[in-house]
Amino acid sequence: MDKGNKENKETKERLKKLKEELCFNQKLVWDHISQIEKEEALKFSEEYKTFLNEARTERESIREIVRLAEQNGFVLLDEITARGKKLRPGNKVYTVNKEKNVALIVTGKEPVWHGINVIGSHVDAPRLDLKPCPLYEDQGIGLLKTHYYGGIKKYHWLSHPLAMHGVVIKQNGDKIDIRIGDTEHDPIFLITDLLPHLAKEQMQKKLGEAVSGEALNILAGTLPIEVKDAKERVKLAVLELLKLKYGIIEEDLTSAELELVPATTARDVGFDRSMVGAYGQDDRVCAYTSLRALLNCQNPVRTAISLFVDKEEIGSTGNTGMRSRFFENTVAELLYLLAGDYDEIYCRKALALGRALSADVGAAVDPNWEGVYDKYNAAKLGYGIVMTKYTGSGGKYGASEANAEFVAEIRRVFNEKKIIWQTAELGKVDQGGGGTIAQYMARYGMDVLDCGPALLSMHSPMEVAHKGDIYMCYKAYEAFFNN
Numbered sequence: 001m002d003k004g005n006k007e008n009k010e011t012k013e014r015l016k017k018l019k020e021e022l023c024f025n026q027k028l029v030w031d032h033i034s035q036i037e038k039e040e041a042l043k044f045s046e047e048y049k050t051f052l053n054e055a056r057t058e059r060e061s062i063r064e065i066v067r068l069a070e071q072n073g074f075v076l077l078d079e080i081t082a083r084g085k086k087l088r089p090g091n092k093v094y095t096v097n098k099e100k101n102v103a104l105i106v107t108g109k110e111p112v113w114h115g116i117n118v119i120g121s122h123v124d125a126p127r128l129d130l131k132p133c134p135l136y137e138d139q140g141i142g143l144l145k146t147h148y149y150g151g152i153k154k155y156h157w158l159s160h161p162l163a164m165h166g167v168v169i170k171q172n173g174d175k176i177d178i179r180i181g182d183t184e185h186d187p188i189f190l191i192t193d194l195l196p197h198l199a200k201e202q203m204q205k206k207l208g209e210a211v212s213g214e215a216l217n218i219l220a221g222t223l224p225i226e227v228k229d230a231k232e233r234v235k236l237a238v239l240e241l242l243k244l245k246y247g248i249i250e251e252d253l254t255s256a257e258l259e260l261v262p263a264t265t266a267r268d269v270g271f272d273r274s275m276v277g278a279y280g281q282d283d284r285v286c287a288y289t290s291l292r293a294l295l296n297c298q299n300p301v302r303t304a305i306s307l308f309v310d311k312e313e314i315g316s317t318g319n320t321g322m323r324s325r326f327f328e329n330t331v332a333e334l335l336y337l338l339a340g341d342y343d344e345i346y347c348r349k350a351l352a353l354g355r356a357l358s359a360d361v362g363a364a365v366d367p368n369w370e371g372v373y374d375k376y377n378a379a380k381l382g383y384g385i386v387m388t389k390y391t392g393s394g395g396k397y398g399a400s401e402a403n404a405e406f407v408a409e410i411r412r413v414f415n416e417k418k419i420i421w422q423t424a425e426l427g428k429v430d431q432g433g434g435g436t437i438a439q440y441m442a443r444y445g446m447d448v449l450d451c452g453p454a455l456l457s458m459h460s461p462m463e464v465a466h467k468g469d470i471y472m473c474y475k476a477y478e479a480f481f482n483n
């Protein structure tokens with residue numbers, strides 16, 4: 001080796017060392033996990049897809065979560081109370097709120113009032129809900145009126161196969177489960193789109209105004225009843241069919257929650273099958289990974305809770321959203337069942353000294369839309385779980401910003417457990433923004449950090465996640481609970 005070459009090599013090595021020592025480099029998950037872990041990650045995604053295909057609504061998600069929890073030895077909190085039993089460290093319990101919320105708990109060795117470890121995710125997703133009086137007939141076609149739920153781009157929902165999932169509650173309390181459009185033998189539902197030939201005016205409109213909310217009406221049928229001179233023959237025929245099949249009448253639809261969701265199953269994406277494409281991954285990817293992390297949690301030091309909430313997409317409102325009292329009521333009950341009596345100050349301490357991850361998705365840089373991201377502070381697909389110190393919009397407005405101390409603590413936990421993580425903001429400053437349940441968890445005084453995988457096509461009928469990221473989230477949540 002001549003002198004010049006040797007110097008060159010030394011410089012290169014020095015640069016490499018400096019870079020490794022000083023720079024914060026994003027790491028690709030696939031480059032930093034073993035072959036065994038890669039296989040585990042791929043297997044994990046298979047199980048995740050099965051979950052997604054079952055959990056198409058908030059109620060179905062909760063049902064699946066409870067089923068898996070029970071399979072893993074979790075017991076309903078009410079049963080402990082009914083049997084006059086007490087809780088001990090290491091117990092696995094759960095409690096459900098109106099079929100739309102659940103808290104899974106593994107009691108810790110330390111007293112609850114020393115603080116709890118919580119991971120909160122949401123199980124609702126953008127969709128179309130049927131209106132209370134949905135059915136009408138126009139031009140000999142039976143149609144259903146909808147009201148969209150959450151932040152959708154309305155054009156996504158036109159000419160896209162839809163399934164109907166939900167419940168109808170009859171006056172006497174009977175609950176009818178509806179699930180149509182999942183199998184190839186089932187019919188699907190559809191919203192028609194305007195043919196391009198006659199869309200001259202529509203095509204001139206702004207994207208956000210091209211499809212009106214009142215135009216999201218679902219094709220429901222065209223067969224009339226036999227009485228030829230009757231009015232609304234198709235509407236009557238549809239009602240007759242509903243009566244026959246489900247025993248319901250039109251008025252029953254006023255006490256129903258029927259949701260139109262994409263009639264597509266979770267699929268692998270790409271030649272290499274490296275990504276999962278599915279509806280509702282915001283935020284069921286975090287629900288599933290945090291569920292699996294808690295199912296693995298044995299005898300934690302601090303009490304570990306996976307919390308699954310509803311209504312995040314519309315502001316965490318209502319008695320099943322994060323702003324309801326369900327979570328603190330659960331902690332109160334827990335304290336009572338552990339101690340045998342209850343003093344509110346201990347509940348407040350358990351919450352205020354809590355540590356929480358608000359498990360929700362971020363946006364991965366999309367090569368088709370690079371302009372909206374700050375490339376120095378954006379999440380990349382495949383580079384691990386994303387820590388989002390703050391959300392909000394227009395000058396961090398509405399953000400629940402995590403304290404630097406807490407970010408440092410989570411960083412330590414992740415680094416010690418070799419979790420591949422990255423950090424990001426949601427898009428460029430003043431480009432838009434969003435919020436999560438973090439701000440409502442933070443009200444208790446607990447430390448909260450937003451933490452989840454980055455998606456492509458978030459809030460579309462088919463969102464995309466990276467299998468390496470999904471696996472890393474699971475490992476990260478596991479590390480958090482066991483810390």
Ligand code: MN
Nearest residue numbers: 282283360361
């Ligand atoms: Mn979300």
Ligand code: MN
Nearest residue numbers: 282283313459
């Ligand atoms: Mn969302």
